[in-house]
Amino acid sequence: MTILTCSATTCLYNENHLCSRGEIEVTGEQAKSPDETACGSFRERGSSASNSTGSSSGCGCEKIQIDCKAQECTYNSSCKCTAAAIDIAGQKAITSQDTKCGTFSCQC
Numbered sequence: 001m002t003i004l005t006c007s008a009t010t011c012l013y014n015e016n017h018l019c020s021r022g023e024i025e026v027t028g029e030q031a032k033s034p035d036e037t038a039c040g041s042f043r044e045r046g047s048s049a050s051n052s053t054g055s056s057s058g059c060g061c062e063k064i065q066i067d068c069k070a071q072e073c074t075y076n077s078s079c080k081c082t083a084a085a086i087d088i089a090g091q092k093a094i095t096s097q098d099t100k101c102g103t104f105s106c107q108c
């Protein structure tokens, strides 16, 4: 599993820069740069959607399962992230599009 740190502190699942969701999905099927990726599991704290969907384990877990659609990334193996550690960026994010995988490295 991958160690994840996340700067999207506006996310419901963010606990002291760790993620409490247990698993996340990174999007970016056609991504050639980090800006074209996003954390698809982002939910803004306090939004109506965050009250009714998803479940938080309640802990900020260092290691997390990552399903990743960014298949051009060096670390992507059959839609699983094989990096030892990644950083999700997204300070002041309001939607998932405001986040990105800062560790994305294109093999293109």
Ligand code: SF4
Pocket: 026, 037, 066, 068, 069, 070, 073, 074, 075, 076, 077, 080, 081, 082, 083, 086, 101, 102, 103, 104, 105
């Ligand atoms: S490092 Fe690459 S494979 Fe891992 S989550 Fe980020 S974009 Fe996906």
